[in-house]
Amino acid sequence: MRNFEFHNPTKLVFGKDTIRQIGEEIRRRGHHYVLMIAGGGSIRRNGVYDAVVRSLNRAGIRWDECWGVQPNPVLSKVEEMAAVAKKAGVDAVLGVGGGSVLDSAKAVAAGYYVDDVWGLFEKKEPVARALPIYSVLTLSATGSEMNGYAVITKEDEKKKWPIGGPALFPQVSIVDPSVQSTLPWEQTVNGAVDTISHIQELYFPGRDAEVTLALDESLLRTVVRVTDRLREEPGDYAARASLAWASTMALNGAAGAGVGDGDWATHALEHGLSGVHPEIAHGTGLGILFPAWILYCQDANPETFARWARNVWGRDSVEDAVAAFRAKLAEWGAPTSLKQLGVAESEIGAIAENAYSSGMHGSLKQLSLDDFRRILESAWDPA
Numbered sequence: 001m002r003n004f005e006f007h008n009p010t011k012l013v014f015g016k017d018t019i020r021q022i023g024e025e026i027r028r029r030g031h032h033y034v035l036m037i038a039g040g041g042s043i044r045r046n047g048v049y050d051a052v053v054r055s056l057n058r059a060g061i062r063w064d065e066c067w068g069v070q071p072n073p074v075l076s077k078v079e080e081m082a083a084v085a086k087k088a089g090v091d092a093v094l095g096v097g098g099g100s101v102l103d104s105a106k107a108v109a110a111g112y113y114v115d116d117v118w119g120l121f122e123k124k125e126p127v128a129r130a131l132p133i134y135s136v137l138t139l140s141a142t143g144s145e146m147n148g149y150a151v152i153t154k155e156d157e158k159k160k161w162p163i164g165g166p167a168l169f170p171q172v173s174i175v176d177p178s179v180q181s182t183l184p185w186e187q188t189v190n191g192a193v194d195t196i197s198h199i200q201e202l203y204f205p206g207r208d209a210e211v212t213l214a215l216d217e218s219l220l221r222t223v224v225r226v227t228d229r230l231r232e233e234p235g236d237y238a239a240r241a242s243l244a245w246a247s248t249m250a251l252n253g254a255a256g257a258g259v260g261d262g263d264w265a266t267h268a269l270e271h272g273l274s275g276v277h278p279e280i281a282h283g284t285g286l287g288i289l290f291p292a293w294i295l296y297c298q299d300a301n302p303e304t305f306a307r308w309a310r311n312v313w314g315r316d317s318v319e320d321a322v323a324a325f326r327a328k329l330a331e332w333g334a335p336t337s338l339k340q341l342g343v344a345e346s347e348i349g350a351i352a353e354n355a356y357s358s359g360m361h362g363s364l365k366q367l368s369l370d371d372f373r374r375i376l377e378s379a380w381d382p383a
């Protein structure tokens with residue numbers, strides 16, 4: 001097992017009917033005026049917004065609202081909201097929504113202290129200063145509710161890049177899995193696939209770390225099982241709660257303890273893809289790219305790939321396990337090729353270059369630009 005540090009400063013409040021606590025959590029930490037950040041309106045339709053407002057009112061918290069964060073959130077919106085935060089002089093930021101909303105809230109919180117928000121992404125240094133961040137999560141996928149990362153797209157250059165740092169961990173995140181029963185099925189699948197992908201990014205480079213490898217395998221099997229269950233019964237609370245907790249654990253440090261910092265080349269490839277094609281959801285892109293990456297990189301750590309095949313998919317070869325993985329995605333209705341998504345073969349070179357420019361080239365196997373291109377080619381129309 002590799003040496004590791006595990007420090008997660010976020011307080012997670014998890015369970016049914018917990019949104020009512022957000023106001024008091026903010027008040028208790030001495031904050032009185034927040035900028036609430038939201039997406040396209042799902043929180044108005046499922047009662048989350050009303051629950052948040054009641055809670056803020058009860059705790060005597062003043063707030064302003066910024067709406068309209070889109071999936072694959074963009075820099076121009078972050079800049080607009082950071083200007084609102086500065087003008088108002090809020091003392092905290094509250095994201096209410098999915099990962100795109102939470103990531104935007106984090107970027108606004110960091111952007112509050114700088115003139116050039118994108119400069120933080122270019123610098124690639126840990127973000128040490130940001131307004132206090134709070135979140136009410138409505139879509140379990142990214143793990144943003146309990147990690148120090150945010151991913152934003154600079155639209156004019158199609159760069160979809162991450163920032164990270166200790167200041168970007170939320171102070172408190174509320175996860176009420178019951179509000180996720182209003183998710184369209186494909187968003188539930190995207191969340192499950194993102195969760196699977198985070199675990200796999202951490203798992204595949206791992207060796208000699210039995211606790212974490214076994215935990216990760218258990219999380220992977222569980223995510224598949226409970227997602228199957230949610231297809232039958234979207235309102236099954238136990239399954240929603242299991243998926244939500246697995247999703248948080250996938251990227252809050254637990255799934256990576258002792259196995260290193262993860263590979264993340266598949267995420268770089270996906271960010272390159274949805275940077276060029278913002279209509280493609282993160283989880284959808286990952287479902288197509290991860291099987292291709294596994295087949296390309298399995299020789300770099302054969303023992304761990306073999307135990308993944310055996311312990312997660314019950315298969316004797318990695319090829320058979322990848323086939324089972326792809327079959328499961330197809331069963332869930334997720335696309336399994338770039339071609340199916342409408343990506344032209346002629347775009348692959350540009351997507352590879354865009355992905356490569358993020359600087360995340362993998363750790364299990366350091367990939368070249370040519371490797372990126374080959375993986376994308378093999379994901380275009382896999383046999």
Ligand code: NZQ
Nearest residue numbers: 039040041042071098099100138141142144149182183282
């Ligand atoms: O905008 P609204 O109206 O709220 O609708 C959203 C959105 O259309 C909807 N939704 C959310 N909760 C709902 C709901 N609809 C009905 N009922 C609910 N309870 O779902 C749609 C997608 O939301 P979005 O926030 O975009 O999805 P997700 O949570 O998957 O976030 C994806 C973004 O996070 C980034 C991705 O790259 C992508 O930009 N990531 C962030 C990471 C992090 N911060 O650690 C790591 C990830 O690897 C990832 O890169």
Ligand code: ZN
Nearest residue numbers: 142194197282
């Ligand atoms: Zn992800």
